[in-house]
Amino acid sequence: MNWLQIFVTVVTLGSIFGVVTLSLNLQYARGGMINFGIVAYFAVGAYAYAIFTQPAPQGLDQYKFGFGWPWPVALVAAATAALLFAAITGWPTLRLRGEYLALTTFAFAEVFHSFLLNERRIGNGTVGLANVKRPISDWGPIEEKYVFAGAAALLMIATLLVFRRLLRSPYGRALDAIRDDEVAALAAGKSVQRMRRQVFLISAIPIGAAGGLYAMFTTLAQPSLFTAEVTFIIWIALVLGGERSVYGAVAGTFGLIFFEEVVRTWPFETVRSAQIAASVEHIVTGLLFIAVLRYQPFDRIAERMKATR
Amino acid sequence: MNNTASTPTAEPPLLEASAISKRFAGLRAVGGEDGLSFAVSRGSFVGLIGPNGAGKSTTFNLISGVLASDSGAVTFDGHDITNAASDTIAELGIGRTFQTPRAFESLSVLDNVVSGATSPGERLRAAFGRAWRTHESVTVDAAKRTLDRVGLTGRADDLVSDLSGGELRMLEVARQLVRNPVMLLLDEPTSGVDPVLQKRLAALLAELHREGMTLVVVEHNLHFLLALAEHILVLTHGELLTEGPPTEIRTDAAVISAYLGDDYAA
Amino acid sequence: MLFLQFLTTGVVTGCFLILATIGFSLTRRVEGFLNIAHAELLGVSAFATWWLNAEMGWHVVLASTAAIVFTSVTGLFVARLIYDPIRERGPAVLLITSTGVAFVIGGVIDALIGTGIRTLDIGLATSYEPFGIRITNYQLMVVALAVIVSVSLALFLNRTRTGLAIRAMSGNPELAASRGIDVRTTSRATWLLSSGLAGLAGVMLAVLATLTTDLPFAQILQVLAVAILAGLGSLYAVILSGLIVGIAMDVSVYWIPAGYRPLVAFSVVILVLLFRPEGLAGTRAA
Numbered sequence: 001m002n003w004l005q006i007f008v009t010v011v012t013l014g015s016i017f018g019v020v021t022l023s024l025n026l027q028y029a030r031g032g033m034i035n036f037g038i039v040a041y042f043a044v045g046a047y048a049y050a051i052f053t054q055p056a057p058q059g060l061d062q063y064k065f066g067f068g069w070p071w072p073v074a075l076v077a078a079a080t081a082a083l084l085f086a087a088i089t090g091w092p093t094l095r096l097r098g099e100y101l102a103l104t105t106f107a108f109a110e111v112f113h114s115f116l117l118n119e120r121r122i123g124n125g126t127v128g129l130a131n132v133k134r135p136i137s138d139w140g141p142i143e144e145k146y147v148f149a150g151a152a153a154l155l156m157i158a159t160l161l162v163f164r165r166l167l168r169s170p171y172g173r174a175l176d177a178i179r180d181d182e183v184a185a186l187a188a189g190k191s192v193q194r195m196r197r198q199v200f201l202i203s204a205i206p207i208g209a210a211g212g213l214y215a216m217f218t219t220l221a222q223p224s225l226f227t228a229e230v231t232f233i234i235w236i237a238l239v240l241g242g243e244r245s246v247y248g249a250v251a252g253t254f255g256l257i258f259f260e261e262v263v264r265t266w267p268f269e270t271v272r273s274a275q276i277a278a279s280v281e282h283i284v285t286g287l288l289f290i291a292v293l294r295y296q297p298f299d300r301i302a303e304r305m306k307a308t309r
Numbered sequence: 310m311n312n313t314a315s316t317p318t319a320e321p322p323l324l325e326a327s328a329i330s331k332r333f334a335g336l337r338a339v340g341g342e343d344g345l346s347f348a349v350s351r352g353s354f355v356g357l358i359g360p361n362g363a364g365k366s367t368t369f370n371l372i373s374g375v376l377a378s379d380s381g382a383v384t385f386d387g388h389d390i391t392n393a394a395s396d397t398i399a400e401l402g403i404g405r406t407f408q409t410p411r412a413f414e415s416l417s418v419l420d421n422v423v424s425g426a427t428s429p430g431e432r433l434r435a436a437f438g439r440a441w442r443t444h445e446s447v448t449v450d451a452a453k454r455t456l457d458r459v460g461l462t463g464r465a466d467d468l469v470s471d472l473s474g475g476e477l478r479m480l481e482v483a484r485q486l487v488r489n490p491v492m493l494l495l496d497e498p499t500s501g502v503d504p505v506l507q508k509r510l511a512a513l514l515a516e517l518h519r520e521g522m523t524l525v526v527v528e529h530n531l532h533f534l535l536a537l538a539e540h541i542l543v544l545t546h547g548e549l550l551t552e553g554p555p556t557e558i559r560t561d562a563a564v565i566s567a568y569l570g571d572d573y574a575a
Numbered sequence: 576m577l578f579l580q581f582l583t584t585g586v587v588t589g590c591f592l593i594l595a596t597i598g599f600s601l602t603r604r605v606e607g608f609l610n611i612a613h614a615e616l617l618g619v620s621a622f623a624t625w626w627l628n629a630e631m632g633w634h635v636v637l638a639s640t641a642a643i644v645f646t647s648v649t650g651l652f653v654a655r656l657i658y659d660p661i662r663e664r665g666p667a668v669l670l671i672t673s674t675g676v677a678f679v680i681g682g683v684i685d686a687l688i689g690t691g692i693r694t695l696d697i698g699l700a701t702s703y704e705p706f707g708i709r710i711t712n713y714q715l716m717v718v719a720l721a722v723i724v725s726v727s728l729a730l731f732l733n734r735t736r737t738g739l740a741i742r743a744m745s746g747n748p749e750l751a752a753s754r755g756i757d758v759r760t761t762s763r764a765t766w767l768l769s770s771g772l773a774g775l776a777g778v779m780l781a782v783l784a785t786l787t788t789d790l791p792f793a794q795i796l797q798v799l800a801v802a803i804l805a806g807l808g809s810l811y812a813v814i815l816s817g818l819i820v821g822i823a824m825d826v827s828v829y830w831i832p833a834g835y836r837p838l839v840a841f842s843v844v845i846l847v848l849l850f851r852p853e854g855l856a857g858t859r860a861a
Contacts, residue, residue: 034667034670092849104844104848106796107841107842108841110796111845114837118832118834118835165437166436169435169436170431170435170436171435174424176415181411181413184413185424186396187395187405187411188424188426189399190431193394195433275686275690282678282682282685283683286675287679289675289678293671293675294672
């Protein structure tokens with residue numbers, strides 16, 4: 001078991017997905033919006049990055065667009081694309097609440113997934129876009145993969161700091177008020193419609209950037225990487241870390257990714273036992289998810305801490 | 310049916326409802342054949358009474374934008390607020406409390422009142438600057454003073470769950486008061502409130518009235534209301550039965566029979 | 576001609592969707608939330624049938640019956656263990672929890688079954704060609720079952736005590752309780768019935784399709800489409816919605832590539848939720 005490698009992967013993937021969990025934390029725990037289609041914004045970022053960096057199509061390539069831009073520009077494009085996607089899908093769906101919002105976001109994500117699978121001209125169908133540009137360079141004595149992990153961690157920390165700043169301000173308090181009682185918040189003059197839209201759009205930006213990083217990391221943009229399962233992983237990470245705090249969102253993601261990586265790289269004897277272990281891992285995380293939702297240990301701890309103050 | 314304004318003044322009424330109505334699943338909750346119409350003069354203290362199911366809270370909902378009227382128009386201070394959203398209406402200067410008191414459970418008592426005010430510090434841009442701190446201290450001071458006014462001094466750091474039903478109502482009043490509303494709509498403010506707190510509330514409302522605030526209060530507690538209000542509107546089955554000063558209303562035969570069967574016969 | 580063929584397969588798909596969605600709609604109305612794990616129950620039944628039939632050699636009818644009973648009990652077990660204790664937390668929390676349950680059940684199926692395609696040990700389908708339209712005996716079976724189940728369910732809900740209790744509860748649980756209906760027993764009956772119906776649909780899935788472990792989850796999207804379109808209304812709304820979605824999905828192939836077939840279902844969800852969230856039935860949830 002190469003623990004160092006596991007550590008590097010956990011930091012990299014944990015940071016990338018941690019950004020998505022942070023955004024979900026903002027949308028759900030503070031904004032009260034149940035987004036069951038968050039993978040779509042992630043996918044938009046990844047595909048946008050791939051399309052903007054890849055060379056123009058030639059020969060047998062089925063895709064139509066490739067701009068060959070430098071990677072920093074493409075990352076910005078990825079974030080912007082996710083923002084646009086959020087603006088488009090947000091306009092009809094943000095009027096909805098609760099389960100209806102959950103289902104609509106879910107449906108939009110599946111529509112997008114289906115679109116990626118079928119539209120060869122944009123995303124090259126099931127095969128996806130390969131050889132996505134990854135700026136390979138060691139930084140002095142530090143190997144490239146550490147640099148990459150560092151960059152991902154940087155994005156995650158930046159997102160965390162920005163969101164934390166936002167949530168500690170009066171804006172954050174107004175968000176809490178809206179989440180607690182929307183009717184009373186309206187009676188207190190809070191522009192619920194506008195604030196929800198703002199939260200939805202702002203949280204989409206880092207998801208797009210994270211998507212771009214993900215495409216860089218895997219050098220691949222393929223529909224099978226962006227299924228509903230990713231959305232559920234993020235939800236599980238959010239709940240397991242305690243829905244409320246930003247730190248919990250990151251901790252939950254790291255924990256989950258760590259668990260997954262260990263199971264994935266464990267030297268099993270047979271392919272079958274590796275598969276069973278992966279399934280068992282699913283079962284265990286699912287059960288933990290259900291348990292945390294029911295017993296709300298984090299709320300209990302927070303209350304006990306408040307009481308002893 | 311008497312549709313004139315309460316006191317004959319030259320100035321137009323502050324709030325005017327013309328032929329508003331609301332149906333729920335085929336049943337008419339508010340508004341008779343011609344809809345419901347009434348007016349409230351600036352600075353007056355109006356009581357809205359009627360048996361259960363008369364449509365009092367629904368009328369409040371229609372005025373404050375929680376529900377959209379099926380017909381007619383509502384004007385406030387010269388603005389047409391018929392189809393306006395609740396937050397816009399709140400910003401225009403109408404405050405309201407609810408039949409079942411509402412509060413922000415995850416915020417402290419003080420924060421509940423602070424969040425009632427619309428402060429420029431709450432805007433998105435402000436979150437990333439430093440200016441909101443100044444706005445905050447101003448709002449916090451105002452909130453603390455308002456808490457004093459409603460008798461919740463010293464409860465600032467408590468949680469919403471620590472408050473009794475009556476205290477919760479006072480908190481809701483405080484949350485609206487900190488906004489300095491032009492007109493305050495109160496929905497059954499004494500319901501579930503003990504007599505001591507009721508006295509305090511009566512004194513507060515009289516004080517606000519003296520200061521020029523327009524008050525419209527829905528109440529079943531007629532002893533409380535008839536002593537404070539200048540003008541009473543009586544609603545039954547979503548229509549205006551009659552209106553007039555308290556002395557007339559309490560002896561009006563039609564009003565008494567509308568309440569027959571209730572415990573609160575005047 | 577091709578159009579009529581698609582229309583026919585659309586009706587078959589519609590009938591399958593009716594079977595898959597009735598149970599889901601039932602728990603939605605009585606228990607008040609959308610149980611995403613319902614689709615996984617189809618998988619439980621499908622794979623249980625396969626195992627008993629293909630691995631243990633049971634006759635397919637016996638295997639399916641056993642599988643349906645097993646699924647029915649499993650659904651009830653999950654409801655009592657996981658959903659009942661958190662009923663008062665509201666439909667949103669229950670919805671989120673049910674996705675966790677779906678995850679767990681999916682994981683169990685994965686662990687026990689593994690990858691690869693599974694098929695039932697039943698004869699090959701026999702096709703008929705009435706009026707030049709191809710239809711197989713299995714497809715006819717789905718249609719027949721949908722009709723039988725619909726009629727039986729209608730009778731059950733209107734004539735039996737439990738059925739009437741279920742109908743009373745779907746409108747208003749508190750009111751039903753005050754009328755003397757045993758809420759707990761009725762709730763359990765609903766779960767048994769709903770899961771049993773999911774079991775039946777799962778057997779049909781195993782008969783009609785080649786089974787892979789990710790197939791059940793793919794059904795939830797279409798079940799959601801039918802349920803949302805039907806709204807909170809009656810059985811008839813579900814029947815009508817099932818046929819509409821099934822036919823829309825298959826007939827759409829006439830104009831757009833087959834790969835977009837699921838897209839039709841999702842688009843239905845989006846359009847209905849945006850423009851008429853109460854669905855065909857028209858009764859708004861409280």
